[in-house]
Amino acid sequence: MNSLQGSTRLFFMDNLRAIAMITGIFFHAALAYSPMAHSIWPSANPQNHWLFDLFAWGSHLFRMPVFFVMAGFFCALVLKKSGGFTFMKNRLIRIALPLVIFLPILSIAMMFVIQYGLEQVQNKNPFLNFIQMLMALPEPPAAPLNTMHLWFLYHLLFLYLLTYVGHILLSAKLAIWFTSRKPTQLLLLLIAASIPALYAVSVPFPAPEWVFPALWALWFYGLFFALGYGFFTKPKLIEQFEEKLPLWLVIGLITYLIYYYLLPSQLFPEQQPQGLVKLAIIVLEATSAVLLTLSAVLYAKRYLNSNRAFMRYISKVSYWVYIVHLPLLFFIQFLLIDVTWHMSIKFLVSSLATLTISIISFHLLVSWTWLSRMLVSKSS
Amino acid sequence: MTTTIHNSQMIKHLVMKDWALMKKSIAAYMLAGIVTLGIMGMATAITFNIAAILMITLLIVIGARSAIESIVNEKKEQTLPFILSLPVTPQDYAFAKLLSNLVLYFVPWLILVLGMLVIIVSTPIYNGVIPLVILVSAYILAAYCCYLATALLTYSEGFTISVMIVTNLLLNGFIILIMRLPELNQTFEAATASWNATSLLILAALITFSAAILLLTGILQKRLTSFL
Numbered sequence: 001m002n003s004l005q006g007s008t009r010l011f012f013m014d015n016l017r018a019i020a021m022i023t024g025i026f027f028h029a030a031l032a033y034s035p036m037a038h039s040i041w042p043s044a045n046p047q048n049h050w051l052f053d054l055f056a057w058g059s060h061l062f063r064m065p066v067f068f069v070m071a072g073f074f075c076a077l078v079l080k081k082s083g084g085f086t087f088m089k090n091r092l093i094r095i096a097l098p099l100v101i102f103l104p105i106l107s108i109a110m111m112f113v114i115q116y117g118l119e120q121v122q123n124k125n126p127f128l129n130f131i132q133m134l135m136a137l138p139e140p141p142a143a144p145l146n147t148m149h150l151w152f153l154y155h156l157l158f159l160y161l162l163t164y165v166g167h168i169l170l171s172a173k174l175a176i177w178f179t180s181r182k183p184t185q186l187l188l189l190l191i192a193a194s195i196p197a198l199y200a201v202s203v204p205f206p207a208p209e210w211v212f213p214a215l216w217a218l219w220f221y222g223l224f225f226a227l228g229y230g231f232f233t234k235p236k237l238i239e240q241f242e243e244k245l246p247l248w249l250v251i252g253l254i255t256y257l258i259y260y261y262l263l264p265s266q267l268f269p270e271q272q273p274q275g276l277v278k279l280a281i282i283v284l285e286a287t288s289a290v291l292l293t294l295s296a297v298l299y300a301k302r303y304l305n306s307n308r309a310f311m312r313y314i315s316k317v318s319y320w321v322y323i324v325h326l327p328l329l330f331f332i333q334f335l336l337i338d339v340t341w342h343m344s345i346k347f348l349v350s351s352l353a354t355l356t357i358s359i360i361s362f363h364l365l366v367s368w369t370w371l372s373r374m375l376v377s378k379s380s
Numbered sequence: 381m382t383t384t385i386h387n388s389q390m391i392k393h394l395v396m397k398d399w400a401l402m403k404k405s406i407a408a409y410m411l412a413g414i415v416t417l418g419i420m421g422m423a424t425a426i427t428f429n430i431a432a433i434l435m436i437t438l439l440i441v442i443g444a445r446s447a448i449e450s451i452v453n454e455k456k457e458q459t460l461p462f463i464l465s466l467p468v469t470p471q472d473y474a475f476a477k478l479l480s481n482l483v484l485y486f487v488p489w490l491i492l493v494l495g496m497l498v499i500i501v502s503t504p505i506y507n508g509v510i511p512l513v514i515l516v517s518a519y520i521l522a523a524y525c526c527y528l529a530t531a532l533l534t535y536s537e538g539f540t541i542s543v544m545i546v547t548n549l550l551l552n553g554f555i556i557l558i559m560r561l562p563e564l565n566q567t568f569e570a571a572t573a574s575w576n577a578t579s580l581l582i583l584a585a586l587i588t589f590s591a592a593i594l595l596l597t598g599i600l601q602k603r604l605t606s607f608l
Binding site for chain 1: 403419
C-alpha cells in the first residue's frame, strides 16, 4: 500500500483546499478592479490597475484545476475506501444536494444584490448600465438560467458520471500506459490535450456557468480530475515531477507572463485573438495552467503537509464560504463603488469583509444545523 | 401477477444479471447523452438541430438494443437452457425481463426528455415546441413498448426487428402529421407552451396505448406455462 492510500490523513490536501478557497474570494474581488474585466464584471469599480489583472488571471489558470485535481483524488479515495454505492450516496449529499438547495437561493440573492446596485450605485459601471438599458425595454428579456459559481459542483456531477463511464469502457492497459509515462511525456500529453478544449472558448477561459454541461470544460477540467484520480492510484504519477519542481514552476511563471502580455486589453468578443495568434496564446495558457497546477499540488505536499489548527478551521468552513461568498462580495463592492478610498483598500476591505461575514454566518447557520452534514466533511 | 411475487429474490438476480450485461451499453449511452447535451448547449441553430437528431436517435437506439440484447439474444445465444436450470418459473423470468427492460429504458428516456425540456425552457428556442417534443417522445416510448412486447411474447429476432422497422417508419409519418395539424403548428413559435384539446388527446392516446400494451403483455405472460 502506498503512502497516499494508507490511513494517514493528507493534511496538505486540506490546507491546499483552504488556500485555494481563500484565493477564490480574492480572485473574484480582484476582478472588480481589473481593467480587462471592467466592461463585463457586475461589481466593476471606476478605479482599476493592471496588477489586479496580473493576480486574477494568474490564479485563474491554476486555482480551479487544483480543485479538480483534489476532486479526482478524493473520488478515487472514496471509491476505494467505501465502494460505488457509498460513493454515490456521499456525492449526492455533498455535491448534488447543495447544488439543488443553494442554486435557487443564490440566484434570488444575486437578483436582489443586482437590483440594489441598479438603485443605489451612482457611478454605474458598464455592466449595470447594460442591465439598466435591458430593464428599460418594453419587454425586458428574461435572465438566462445559469449555475453561477456553483458550476464547479454541476460539472463535478458530470465528471463522476464520466468516471463511471471510463471505468466501464476504458481498458486497464490504457490507464497503465498513461500512468507509466515519463514526466516530460506526461506534461506534453496534458498540454496537447488541453489545447483543443481551450481553443474552443475565449481567452482567458471563461467560467462554464450556463445550465448545460460545457464540453470544453468537461474535457479541460476532466484532464485535471483524471490526474488527481491517477495521483491517488499511483502517486508517482505526480510525485515524479518533484525532482525538477523549481524548473516547472519557473517555466509556468514565464509562460504565464508572456501569456498575460499577449492577452487582449478588454474582454469584448471583437478583441479576441484569432487564428495562429490565438493558438500561440492557448499553448501558453495550457502550459502555464498545467505547470502551475502541478507546482501548487507538489509545493503544498512539500510545505503544507502538517496539521495546523488555523488551516483545519479554514478547510472546515471552506465549502460554506465558497457557496455564499459571491452575492455577499458583490453587495460589499456595490457599497464601495461610490466611496473615494484607494482601490487597494477597497479590494482588501471587500475581500476580508466577505470572508469574515461568511465565517460568522457559518457559525450562525451551518455549524450547529443539519446543513453541516452536507457542508462539513466528517474528518473536519 | 401474484405468482411472480413468490420468487422475488430470483427476479432480483435476473434483473441484476441484465444490468451487469447491459452496463457497457448504458455507459456508452451516458457518454452519448452528455455529449449531446453539451452540443445542444452550444446554442446555435445548427448544433441544436444536430443534437435534436442525435437525441431522437439515442432514444430509439437505447430501446432497440435493450430489447434485442436482453431478450432476443438470450434465446438466440442459447442462454435460456441455463435459465431453465434455475429455480425460476416462466412468469418470474418474464416479469424480470419486463421489469429490467422498463427500468433500463424508462430511466434514460425520462432523463433525456427532461434534459430536452430544460434546454428549451432555458434557451431562446420557442417554448411553443414543447408539446411537439413531448408528443414525439411519447410516440418513441409507445413504439418501444410495442417492440418490447413483441420481444417478450415471441423471443423472435425477426418479429421484433419488423416491429422496430414499422414503428420507426411510422415515426416520420407521426411527426409530419402533427406538424401539419393546424391546432398544433400555429403555436410552435409561441413564447409559451400551448396545449389544446388535439394535442392533449394525442398525448392521452399514446399514454393509454403504451399502458395497454404493457398490461396486455403482462396478462399474456401470466398464461405462459413453458419457456419455449
